[in-house]
Amino acid sequence: MAGSHDDISFLQHSxxxxxxAEGHCPEVNFEINGHDYNKGxxxxxxxxxxxxxxxxxIPNSQGEKRQRFAQMQESARKDVERALGVLQSRWGIVRNPALTWSTQKL
Structure with missing residues (x-):
């Protein structure tokens, strides 16, 4: 569920x-409206x-372009959440990866 405690817990342990958070991210190069970006x-x-x-x-987006962006972004985020939900329901390792760790590693 979006906005749940598990989301924050995941962020803190990922x-x-x-x-x-340390300023390191995968390099991804793409262009939008003539602007080059190098971070995913x-x-x-x-x-x-x-x-x-x-x-x-974009909260309370004004204008057709911003509303469309917000709609498409929300749709993509929900698609990813659904896909992860399917993976979690089919394979426990995705849902509870620590179950495969040794007691010493935990």
Whole structure:
């Protein structure tokens, strides 16, 4: 569920986001409206920190272009959440990866 405690817990324990917090991110090159970008980005909901690699939906977006962007972003985020939900329901390792770790590693 979006905005849940598990989302924040995941962020705090994720090596990907730990590297982002340190200013390291995967290099991805793309161009939008004539502007070159070299960092990838993630589509979070509103509970995450304001980092340059986390692109939140535009709240109360005004204008057709911004409304369309917000709609498409929200749609993409929901698609990813659904896909992860399917993976979690089919393979427990995705849902509870620590279950495969040794007691010493935990």
């Amino acid at each position: 090596p990907v986001f730990a590297r982002l 980005y993630y589509l979070p909901d509103g509970i995450y920190p304001q980092w340059s690699t986390l692109v939140n939906t």
